[in-house]
Amino acid sequence: MDSRDKVLDQYSSKLYKNRKEHVIQIEDGEPNVIAADTRAIPGIMTNRGCCYAGCKGVVIGPLKDVVQIVHGPIGCSYYAWGTRRNKAKGDENTKNFLEYCFSTDMQETDIVFGGEKKLKKAIKEAVEIFDPACIMIASTCPVGLIGDDIHAVAAEAEEMYNIKVVAFSCEGYKGVSQSGGHHIANNGLMKNVIGTGDAKPVKYSINLLGEYNIGGDGWEICRVLKRIGYNIVSVMTGDGSYEEMKNAHTADLNLVQCHRSINYIAEMLKTKYGTEWLKVNFIGIEGIKQSLRDVAAFFNDPALTAKTEAVIADEEEEIAIGMVYYKSMLKDKTAAIYVGGSRTHHYINLLKSLGVEVILAGYEFAHRDDYEGRQVLPLKMDADSKNIESITVVKDPAKYRTFHTEERIKELKEAGLPIESYDGLWADIADKAMITDDYNQFETEAFLKLLKPDIFFSGIKDKYIVQRSGVPSRQLHSYDYSGPYAGFKGALNFARDVTLAVNTPAFSLVQAPWKSEPTLIGNLGGME
Amino acid sequence: MLDVTPKEISERSALRINPLKTCQPVGAMYAALGVHNCMPHSHGSQGCCSYHRMFLTRHFKDPAIAASSSFTEGASVFGGGSNLKTAIKNIFDLYEPDIIAVHTTCLSETIGDDLVTYITDAKIPEGKIVVHANTPSYVGSHITGFSSMITGLIHYLSVNTGEKNGKLALFPGFVNPGDMREMKKLMTLMGVKYTMLPDTSGVMDSPMTGEYTMYPKGGTTIDDIKDLGNCELSLALGEITSTPPAESLKTKCKVPFATLPLPIGIELTDQYIMALNRFSKNEVPYIIEEERGQLVDILLDSHKYSQNKTVAIYGDPDTVLALAQFTLEMGMIPKYLVTGTPGKTFEAKANELFEKFGVEGCTAKGNADLFELHQWIKNDSVDLMIGGTHGKYVAKAEDIPLVRAGFPIVDRYVHSYLPLVGYKGAMRLAEMILNALMDRQDRDCADEDMEMIM
Numbered sequence: 001m002d003s004r005d006k007v008l009d010q011y012s013s014k015l016y017k018n019r020k021e022h023v024i025q026i027e028d029g030e031p032n033v034i035a036a037d038t039r040a041i042p043g044i045m046t047n048r049g050c051c052y053a054g055c056k057g058v059v060i061g062p063l064k065d066v067v068q069i070v071h072g073p074i075g076c077s078y079y080a081w082g083t084r085r086n087k088a089k090g091d092e093n094t095k096n097f098l099e100y101c102f103s104t105d106m107q108e109t110d111i112v113f114g115g116e117k118k119l120k121k122a123i124k125e126a127v128e129i130f131d132p133a134c135i136m137i138a139s140t141c142p143v144g145l146i147g148d149d150i151h152a153v154a155a156e157a158e159e160m161y162n163i164k165v166v167a168f169s170c171e172g173y174k175g176v177s178q179s180g181g182h183h184i185a186n187n188g189l190m191k192n193v194i195g196t197g198d199a200k201p202v203k204y205s206i207n208l209l210g211e212y213n214i215g216g217d218g219w220e221i222c223r224v225l226k227r228i229g230y231n232i233v234s235v236m237t238g239d240g241s242y243e244e245m246k247n248a249h250t251a252d253l254n255l256v257q258c259h260r261s262i263n264y265i266a267e268m269l270k271t272k273y274g275t276e277w278l279k280v281n282f283i284g285i286e287g288i289k290q291s292l293r294d295v296a297a298f299f300n301d302p303a304l305t306a307k308t309e310a311v312i313a314d315e316e317e318e319i320a321i322g323m324v325y326y327k328s329m330l331k332d333k334t335a336a337i338y339v340g341g342s343r344t345h346h347y348i349n350l351l352k353s354l355g356v357e358v359i360l361a362g363y364e365f366a367h368r369d370d371y372e373g374r375q376v377l378p379l380k381m382d383a384d385s386k387n388i389e390s391i392t393v394v395k396d397p398a399k400y401r402t403f404h405t406e407e408r409i410k411e412l413k414e415a416g417l418p419i420e421s422y423d424g425l426w427a428d429i430a431d432k433a434m435i436t437d438d439y440n441q442f443e444t445e446a447f448l449k450l451l452k453p454d455i456f457f458s459g460i461k462d463k464y465i466v467q468r469s470g471v472p473s474r475q476l477h478s479y480d481y482s483g484p485y486a487g488f489k490g491a492l493n494f495a496r497d498v499t500l501a502v503n504t505p506a507f508s509l510v511q512a513p514w515k516s517e518p519t520l521i522g523n524l525g526g527m528e
Numbered sequence: 529m530l531d532v533t534p535k536e537i538s539e540r541s542a543l544r545i546n547p548l549k550t551c552q553p554v555g556a557m558y559a560a561l562g563v564h565n566c567m568p569h570s571h572g573s574q575g576c577c578s579y580h581r582m583f584l585t586r587h588f589k590d591p592a593i594a595a596s597s598s599f600t601e602g603a604s605v606f607g608g609g610s611n612l613k614t615a616i617k618n619i620f621d622l623y624e625p626d627i628i629a630v631h632t633t634c635l636s637e638t639i640g641d642d643l644v645t646y647i648t649d650a651k652i653p654e655g656k657i658v659v660h661a662n663t664p665s666y667v668g669s670h671i672t673g674f675s676s677m678i679t680g681l682i683h684y685l686s687v688n689t690g691e692k693n694g695k696l697a698l699f700p701g702f703v704n705p706g707d708m709r710e711m712k713k714l715m716t717l718m719g720v721k722y723t724m725l726p727d728t729s730g731v732m733d734s735p736m737t738g739e740y741t742m743y744p745k746g747g748t749t750i751d752d753i754k755d756l757g758n759c760e761l762s763l764a765l766g767e768i769t770s771t772p773p774a775e776s777l778k779t780k781c782k783v784p785f786a787t788l789p790l791p792i793g794i795e796l797t798d799q800y801i802m803a804l805n806r807f808s809k810n811e812v813p814y815i816i817e818e819e820r821g822q823l824v825d826i827l828l829d830s831h832k833y834s835q836n837k838t839v840a841i842y843g844d845p846d847t848v849l850a851l852a853q854f855t856l857e858m859g860m861i862p863k864y865l866v867t868g869t870p871g872k873t874f875e876a877k878a879n880e881l882f883e884k885f886g887v888e889g890c891t892a893k894g895n896a897d898l899f900e901l902h903q904w905i906k907n908d909s910v911d912l913m914i915g916g917t918h919g920k921y922v923a924k925a926e927d928i929p930l931v932r933a934g935f936p937i938v939d940r941y942v943h944s945y946l947p948l949v950g951y952k953g954a955m956r957l958a959e960m961i962l963n964a965l966m967d968r969q970d971r972d973c974a975d976e977d978m979e980m981i982m
Contacts, residue, residue: 010622012621015618041598041614042597042611042615042618043596043614043616043618043622044595044618044622045594045623048574048575049575049579050574050575053575069543073551073664073665073666074544074550074665075551075553075576076575077547078549078550078551079550079580081546081918082918095531097532099530099921100532100546100899101547102543103543103547104542104543105547110666111634111638111666121543122542125542125543126543129538130532140634141633141638145604145635145639146638172599172635173573173601173635175601176600384601460585460586461578461581461585461591461592464589466740467736468736468739470738510737510738
């Protein structure tokens with residue numbers, strides 16, 4: 001019996017029926033199909049979070065110049081306070097609110113009589129104390145149930161204070177995971193923020209989409225892009241701002257790092273403003289080089305192309321010795337990666353370049369296109385997700401502009417540029433790798449025992465469970481408070497951190513000596 | 529750091545900024561983890577459960593297990609009965625706990641899910657148990673949830689069989705496993721037979737063995753919780769946190785109770801020892817007397833570094849009050865005492881304390897937040913801050929040394945293994961406070977004023 005059967009066979013028939021579609025072993029050359037983005041099974045100990053976490057925690061949370069008021073009891077706001085490491089820096093023109101946590105702290109009376117009055121008052125107080133250019137409101141579970149109309153409150157406040165006020169109906173029970181929240185955030189930003197600025201387009205301008213600057217990732221990516229000569233209009237949303245995002249429609253090209261969380265905006269920018277998007281991966285040397293070359297190929301300017309190669313050569317040289325050393329330390333090891341909706345794929349090539357093979361992988365909340373590639377789109381919505389609003393945008397007659405002709409885009413696509421395309425995890429994962437979608441603790445523990453990876457990458461809830469089992473663990477959400485891991489320098493940081501993790505002296509001290517050595521020494525009778 | 533916080537204080541009645549509390553369920557989850565072979569279960573949408581596990585894991589640097597009913601929109605409208613039923617089956621099948629302790633969230637509370645009926649109707653395997661507590665997030669704080677889960681366990685399990693067991697029931701309050709170990713050590717030294725509920729020692733500070741076990745050795749056993757009903761007396765440490773469970777044990781099983789503040793510092797530990805003494809009628813052993821004497825000796829030796837220093841203390845109500853009393857014993861002035869947990873008792877107790885020690889110009893506020901405390905500090909600063917990790921931004925912004933004590937501490941290691949309670953805990957606390965103040969003196973003094981001996 002192979003390890004997949006060994007694990008699945010322990011399930012009751014009802015669970016087996018559900019989980020067998022989510023747990024697959026990759027067969028090279030076969031059309032591997034997986035079930036994803038379906039509801040989590042109650043009691044199974046899923047690693048998933050909720051719609052609110054996807055909207056406020058992930059997408060809008062990093063916008064530094066926005067006062068984000070969480071309308072709900074205190075917990076939701078409290079747990080999203082400083083816990084995702086989306087770094088940001090204010091300056092003389094930009095107020096930075098990321099060190100703060102704002103909530104309406106709903107009480108029983110607000111549940112009974114409605115919380116709109118309190119929300120209005122909270123907005124008023126926020127305006128008086130902070131005078132922000134933009135306020136965003138995120139709703140939590142009870143808000144939808146008691147019927148507070150946060151959109152009406154936002155519209156009224158926008159008029160009253162002459163600032164931008166945007167509401168997001170991201171109640172935790174919507175959809176089946178964080179993913180619904182991404183979609184809701186994308187819709188809100190597209191409808192209310194993007195395209196409202198009046199900046200003029202500049203040369204070689206790009207947006208970086210789905211990059212949240214965890215541990216400074218976005219800064220490291222932007223450093224290299226700026227060195228080559230690109231103008232970065234906005235980053236969505238790490239170290240991002242309302243002010244910058246308003247003008248996102250003026251860029252020539254969108255680079256999509258996290259496909260899952262931001263592909264909606266990428267598609268809508270294309271429809272409404274004509275901006276093409278490219279899937280990029282700034283994690284791992286090969287990924288970065290390919291991405292930089294793809295961007296250069298899009299602009300097709302000889303000077304830019306030459307500069308791209310020069311920067312690549314220079315950056316690569318700087319980390320070369322370190323990468324060779326770390327590869328010698330990590331070669332032939334095996335890894336497991338369980339992350340949210342994009343990093344599982346992004347880190348595979350970085351690990352490969354360090355001689356590490358990924359044998360066990362999965363996502364919390366990715367959809368089938370993130371696993372199998374965008375060619376499986378459109379997917380059928382199931383009952384749990386169909387009420388996540390899907391908006392349609394139309395061509396903006398005033399602001400629509402295209403960088404290339406349709407023929408040229410076709411040529412570039414044929415030349416292999418990933419314009420509006422993403423091949424998904426399958427493109428890079430090794431044959432025979434075990435995949436589990438919406439991984440739970442039972443499967444994680446079982447596969448850990450059966451497949452015995454040398455290092456395990458996942459999140460905080462798993463970290464100490466894995467470490468207790470004697471397997472080194474590194475967090476790939478928070479980077480264990482290190483980073484950046486993106487970009488050339490990030491690859492080196494990552495290699496260093498993984499090497500430290502697998503060589504921690506304390507692992508050799510786990511067994512107490514009295515467990516393996518006899519301590520009672522006696523003489524046999526009559527012998528000296 | 530915190531650049532947009534203005535010095536000018538404005539009245540706020542709706543906008544909460546930088547809270548000093550979180551919501552009920554995480555307290556219930558922590559309490560449930562203090563039961564042996566128990567799976568905490570969050571009846572709501574799964575985001576809460578993930579956040580609460582994250583909070584506990586980051587504080588303890590240990591696994592924090594819990595399951596969720598994983599509500600979808602459908603369940604949120606029509607009720608979560610079948611979600612809970614499915615969850616109970618799956619948890620017993622896959623994770624094999626002896627007991628599932630269910631708590632609720634603002635979602636299941638708002639829709640009015642009837643857990644008593646759901647649990648009565650659920651298929652529970654022979655010999656297994658499901659209990660619950662209602663923990664609406666829009667009432668009180670995590671402290672309320674902690675308290676409610678203990679009450680829930682008593683309500684479901686504790687029985688007075690009419691045969692006294694000669695034990696003391698101890699409710700330790702919202703404290704770390706290190707504190708629970710110290711409380712138990714003192715009871716053992718005093719010859720007191722006891723049951724502590726909850727007891728997270730051995731669970732949230734369990735050792736590395738090379739093998740992960742979902743249910744570590746620690747935790748109050750189910751039999752002991754049942755037997756709580758036969759205790760002679762219950763002692764509730766931390767009046768705000770532990771009085772409700774003690775009252776429920778009295779109501780249900782006629783066990784009389786006494787309340788005491790958390791035993792932090794000299795006098796409050798004295799009170800704890802005296803209570804144990806009255807219970808056991810055993811003489812206080814020399815080793816406890818020795819610890820106490822060492823602590824007093826330390827405070828006399830070091831008084832000039834702590835005396836008249838002002839301190840801001842923030843966090844959970846019982847912890848803040850007890851820490852404040854110890855700083856007063858060190859001759860310090862607890863200028864600002866702040867908790868996020870609502871309730872009138874906190875301010876009343878704090879004012880009693882100020883009066884007792886005859887200190888003036890001190891302010892205490894319940895249902896307050898860190899933003900307001902920061903504004904107070906901006907207007908009139910302090911020499912030291914004591915509290916959890918979130919205060920470190922204020923400490924950095926205002927250049928004030930910070931001693932980490934309480935919940936949550938997510939940016940340091942070891943803290944949860946060692947006590948703040950008892951004479952030993954006070955020694956540790958005195959060391960932390962003195963180190964912080966004296967490191968600051970070393971850092972700030974002119975080179976020629978650097979002291980070799982202090």
